Amino acid sequence: MAKVLIIGTGAREHSLAKTFLTSKHVDTVIVAPGNDGMIELGIQTASVAVDDLPGLVALAKKEEIDLTFVGSEEPLVLGVVDAFQQAGLRIFGPNKAAAQLEGSKTFTKKILQLAQAPTAAYHTVSSLTDAEKIVAGKQFPLVFKLDGLAAGKGVSIIKTRPEAAEKLTDIYSKNPAESLLIEDFMSGIEFSMFTLVGSHGQIVNLPAAQDHKRRFDADKGPNTGGMGAYSPMLQLPDSVLQETTDKIILPTIRAMAANQTPFVGVLYSGLMLTQAGVKVVEFNVRFGDPETQVILPQLTSDFYELISDLLAGKTTQAAWQDQDVYLGVDIAAPGYPEDVQPGFPTPLPADLPDGFEIDYAAVRKSGQQFLSTGGRVATIVVHAATMLAAQEKIYKYLDQAHLKLTYRHDIGYQLADFQKNFSRQH
Template structure:
């Protein structure tokens, strides 16, 4: 029986752990560092931080871990895959060189340019003078993207020219040589597309998802790490998915190979479905949160075997459910993402209706309860034949639960609107 190590701490990693535990081949899943809400039959947390790469590798050797799966981006960008491979350990994820796809917006944009993949027009700058010169000739709204990791919150969209000037002055006053990407504002349906990439061109493409980044209903307020998601995305046609694979994912992977850093792992392609077709918003090199919580429960099969096949260069045979909409709503601490308050009661899985599951992100165990211990506390997940029905059963519970935690009340609204429009035809 196999042992699996997952690196990360949030709801995404909880969803991954539960998916691996379902495999008849897996006897134990460890999550480093994990959180108290994950601990259950077959899942154990390990008090090693995601940036302690040598300690993680030593633990994997000591416990004879058969497979390590990296959930969060930081260890990937730091080079955890290289460290594990040097130790003779099996791990699924990109090398440090390949992880630059997420670690550097400029690198990612240059890959897209080389691959001739559609994306927003952009300029890369690293000084106030350069940035001001680009802004002077730029249409509004303008999009600013910090070059490095930003946990989903490094994008700023500004519609007022003076506000854009002020943003640049403030940024470069703090960081005089900050790498910044300035790009055009794209309009359309935004969606997340995940591909599991193995050796020898083996690849598995997952059902698309729609993430909700803004903090408040109606897409108002600041960007967050993600307040909810749904999957599949009916608004995205099979033709668009095919175009995404053939004209975006595959050329980008080829460009990575041509650059001498072939990609193995989870490729997250953030896309905007514009009037001229899908365009790349960004790349990430790991599963998204909360999209993972809405996607992985759709898998019909053995996730552990799927990953082993990819690492062996075999093309897995994979089935995904096709009848239901999966809806994920994030519970967040009051004040998130700015002034995060802690210590609020969080639902226990045993207290939830049978149709609703929970993936824990930032909780600590206290007596017989879980208390919030961070910004995004947990993700509630349900599914139904329609988005409207999924919303009804999940929000019915939340409305009567009277939680002190916050959440958006409109996750999946795009699909609900789409269902109404198509039903009316």
Template sequence: DLTFVGSEEPLVLGIVDEFKKAGLKIFGPNKTAAQLEGSKSFAKSILKEANVPTAAFSIVRSLSEARRALVKHDFPVVFKLDGLAAGKGVSVISSCKQAEDYIVNLYKNNSNTKLLIEEFMQGPEFSLFSLVGKNNTVVHTPIAQDHKRRFDGDKGPNTGGMGAYSPVAQISFAIIEKVIKSIVEPVLKVMQDKGNPFTGVLYTGLMLTKSGPKVIEFNVRFGDPEAQVVLPQLKGDFYQMIINLMDGRKPLIEWQKKKFIWLL
């Protein structure tokens, strides 16, 4: 009756395209739209075209390019591998020596690696899931906040997520509305205008900086652990909600508002 894709790799490889060729009902983005997660440089190009705020960045493909790009950035900087990395492809680099060691080792092992060098942003992080159906019918879930760094005091490396809670009281409704209107909707419009409309789960990872919300990254599926604190808040039938979206009908959805849900 319905296939709902949970993880990123089959989406990026084009499972939705293959199911649709076979006439099978499946909820998720096609191979090209899945590049919003599969390629950080693709996502940045869409953000730029949609005029959506995000961190300043450089894209490099060699050791010499990386060295030249680093001159344009202040420390700390953020290094992101372009492709899928299971939530572990991000490193915060605090010094010239650390940066040099990282890029020398990276290009020694693979001389063709595409690397994103990005401005370090500060502020609380939060995530918004947008369930996108036919003709840009959309359901937005309550926002969540996860914690990525290992060890007490956030002193360890980034992980795919160490825990999460939802909703996030310190992020106002006005900020969420701004994210929907000035970030999510413009991105969906650009995808549609390019002849590649997005359907499925668009996870927008955000940071509330001093100058307003900015995009950190996109995922094209439910994130773990965020899904485990968001989905239990749905008051209604998940399957019917997805079917309505796929048919281009905006579902009438209610989310609980009385308690916080934690996953530690």
């Protein structure tokens, strides 16, 4: 039987661990560093930080790990895949050069140009003066993107000229040479596609998902790491998903190879369905959180076999459920994202109704309970035949649970509206 190591701390990694444990080949999963909420039958944690590359290599050797899967972006950008490969260890993810696809927005735009993949018009600047010149000739809204890693929170939508002036002053007072992308604003339906890419360029697309970045209901408030997600996106026709594969995903993988930075791992395409077709908002090089928590439970085939086949260069495919909608709602500290206080009681798996899943992001065990240790604390996941049924199920529980943690009350509203309108017309 195989042992799997997952690198990361949060709900995404908890979902990955549970998915690997469903494989007939896997009997042990270790998450480094993980959190106390993950410790259950078959899942262990190891207190090695995600940026401690020598420590992670040593852990994999000591535990005789058969496969390592990287959950979070930081170790990928630091070169954890290179370190494992040099040690002769099997690992799924892009190497340091390929991880620039997330680590540098400027690198991403270069690859998009090479791939001739559709995206927003943009300028890269690295001084306040240059930024002000570009903004002076632009219509609003605009999008500002910090060039490096920002844990999903480095993007600002700027609606007015005074807001732009204030934001630029703030950015360049902190770092006068900050690399910033200034992009034209795109409007449309935003969605996420995750593609598993093998060592010979083979691909397996996962069901599309939609994240909810804004902190409050009706998409108000500051951007967050994600307040919830749902999948599949039944309102997207198959033709849109095929267009995404043909015009964006495959050309990007070919462009990465042509650039001498071949890609293996999870390609996360942040996309916008505009009136002119699908366009790229961003790329990431790992699974998204909270999308993972609503996508992986839909898998009906063997995840360990799938990843092993991709690494071995074999052509392979995955099987997914097609009956239900999966809905995940994140529960968070009340002050999140600005003022995060720890220590809030968090539901235990035994507290949840039948058919509910909980993936823990930031908890510690205290006696017989879990207490929160961060901003986003856990993702609670349900599934049902329709989005309205899934919403009723999850919010009935949450509203009656009297949690001191907070959450959005409208996750999945886009699909709920679509299904309501569809049923009215038929």
